[in-house]
Amino acid sequence: MKRTTIVLGGGIVGISSALSLQERGHSVIVVDRKAPGRETSYGNAGLIQREAVEPYPLPRDPSELIQHAFGLSPAVHYHWRALPTILPKLIAYWRASTPARHAQISKEWATLIENSTSEHAQWIEQANAQELVTPKGFRFAWRQEHSFKAGVERAKRLQQTFGVQFRALGTDELLHEEPAITQRFVGAVHWTEPWAVSDPGELVSRYAALFAQRGGLIVQGDALSLQQTTNGWSVMTQDGLHEASDAIVALGPWADDALRPLGYHFPLFVKRGYHKHYQVERQLSMPLLCADDGVMLAPMRAGLRITTGAELTLRDAPATPVQLKMAERVAARALKIGKPVEDTAWLGARPCTPDMKPIIGAAPRHRGLWFNFGHAHQGFTLGPASARLLADMFDGKTPYINPAPFTAKRFDEVKQ
Numbered sequence: 123m124k125r126t127t128i129v130l131g132g133g134i135v136g137i138s139s140a141l142s143l144q145e146r147g148h149s150v151i152v153v154d155r156k157a158p159g160r161e162t163s164y165g166n167a168g169l170i171q172r173e174a175v176e177p178y179p180l181p182r183d184p185s186e187l188i189q190h191a192f193g194l195s196p197a198v199h200y201h202w203r204a205l206p207t208i209l210p211k212l213i214a215y216w217r218a219s220t221p222a223r224h225a226q227i228s229k230e231w232a233t234l235i236e237n238s239t240s241e242h243a244q245w246i247e248q249a250n251a252q253e254l255v256t257p258k259g260f261r262f263a264w265r266q267e268h269s270f271k272a273g274v275e276r277a278k279r280l281q282q283t284f285g286v287q288f289r290a291l292g293t294d295e296l297l298h299e300e301p302a303i304t305q306r307f308v309g310a311v312h313w314t315e316p317w318a319v320s321d322p323g324e325l326v327s328r329y330a331a332l333f334a335q336r337g338g339l340i341v342q343g344d345a346l347s348l349q350q351t352t353n354g355w356s357v358m359t360q361d362g363l364h365e366a367s368d369a370i371v372a373l374g375p376w377a378d379d380a381l382r383p384l385g386y387h388f389p390l391f392v393k394r395g396y397h398k399h400y401q402v403e404r405q406l407s408m409p410l411l412c413a414d415d416g417v418m419l420a421p422m423r424a425g426l427r428i429t430t431g432a433e434l435t436l437r438d439a440p441a442t443p444v445q446l447k448m449a450e451r452v453a454a455r456a457l458k459i460g461k462p463v464e465d466t467a468w469l470g471a472r473p474c475t476p477d478m479k480p481i482i483g484a485a486p487r488h489r490g491l492w493f494n495f496g497h498a499h500q501g502f503t504l505g506p507a508s509a510r511l512l513a514d515m516f517d518g519k520t521p522y523i524n525p526a527p528f529t530a531k532r533f534d535e536v537k538q
Contacts, residue, residue: 124147124148124149125367126150127150127369127516128348128366129143129370129372130369130370130373130380131370132158133159134163134322134329134501135372135497135501135508136370136372136494137152137329137505138329138506139370139494140152140333141329141506141509142509142510143513144336144338146513149337151366152330152341153345154340155343157327157330158330159322159323159324159325159326162374162501163323163326163505164468165469166501167418167420168318168420168422168427169317169409170242170317170319170502171238171316171500172235172236172286172315173259173287174235174500175236175280175283175286176224176228176232177228177479178432178499180215180218182220195431196416196417196431196446197415197416198416198433198434199430199432199433199444200435201433201434201435204434204436211389212476217476218476218478224478230528231527233523233524233527234508235500235503237510237522237523238506241509245506246325249325249328251328254320255320256317256320256408258407258408259316259318260318260410261291261296261313261408262411263296263310263412265307265308269414270308270310273311274311277313287313288314289311289314291312292309293306293308293309300406300410302407303456303457304456304457318420320422320423324423341359341360343358343361345373345379350384350491353365354366354368355368355369355491357369368491369491371491371494372494374497375472376437384485385487389475390473391434392471392473392474393498393499394437394439394469395429396430396449396467397467399425400426400428401426401463402425403457403458403460404458405421405426406419417430417431417448417452419453424463426459428449428459433445443469446467472498473495473497473501474496474498480496480504480508481494481496481528481533482525483515483530484515492512492515494509494512511523
């Protein structure tokens with residue numbers, strides 16, 4: 123039976139959810155406060171990371187934790203005043219990051235990741251967005267010999283366990299293949315399967331345009347006005363009240379705001395990140411992660427995008443772009459960078475769960491309410507893959523992958 127559905131959220135996950143349902147004949151309305159792709163989906167490294175078969179665990183090495191705690195690395199920055207609020211969630215994250223639990227979580231997570239490029243591919247073609255995508259992979263580069271060796275060993279393990287493809291490069295090979303680099307890294311791993319996108323926000327906009335061309339409706343509105351009605355759900359927009367039989371919450375870091383009034387208290391937290399574009403004397407041929415420092419350098423249409431690691435704080439805390447200053451110094455060693463393109467750094471928030479997996483599927487206590495959020499670092503990668511899973515469940519079909527690891531029921535907090 124074909125239904126009318128409200129999708130709350132115009133990022134990559136929301137737009138992908140809308141496209142998947144529309145493709146199956148459902149009528150869909152996307153509601154967001156901004157144009158599609160202007161929030162979290164805009165500010166990332168622009169990678170569809172087919173190699174990211176392991177989600178990021180909380181580090182357990184004491185020396186690494188000390189570095190992060192005292193702000194000695196651009197990879198992680200803590201807001202100490204936020205710790206009383208986020209500490210219970212970080213403890214749960216810590217427990218999920220033990221080697222045994224992380225290995226099991228990775229097996230479940232990888233079932234989504236392995237479908238990331240194939241699910242994006244159809245919409246890239248249909249949205250006429252091929253010029254935004256370069257399917258050549260990206261590189262991790264190290265300046266310390268022991269880190270490089272560990273990186274290669276990890277790549278071999280991922281290849282053996284998950285079939286992920288890579289090439290190991292020595293110093294001279296890397297300089298030959300990437301002449302824009304000015305620093306002599308000891309070596310690099312070239313992940314060959316990921317795709318680089320030169321304007322992530324624009325790709326989401328192209329998907330949204332495809333959705334609209336096929337009859338989908340995109341309206342500005344307030345997701346917090348979501349209400350259950352006799353026949354389903356309603357939300358207030360600039361065009362007035364819209365009603366539908368079903369509603370999908372794809373609000374990323376704002377999911378909590380809409381769900382708490384309905385009695386759902388998921389242990390969500392955010393990892394914030396910053397980026398800024400810079401002029402460069404010579405652009406990279408593909409994105410490069412300065413792996414010892416956790417700094418990503420990504421060639422974009424707007425210039426070289428320097429992105430930071432994770433800032434652990436409250437979602438709406440004032441911006442503190444100290445990591446970006448450190449990242450600029452890392453980038454200046456690796457490339458000849460020039461002036462910034464923008465005056466102000468972009469700031470966004472990655473929506474995270476303690477067990478590192480998204481929440482996808484039906485709400486436990488409300489008929490016609492669906493969830494698709496919590497993708498952490500990989501929302502851009504997993505938008506279409508998680509949308510297909512949700513659409514399978516929505517239609518009552520056998521899901522293309524096992525949905526059990528991603529359902530809301532795994533969190534005790536959603537139970538009354």
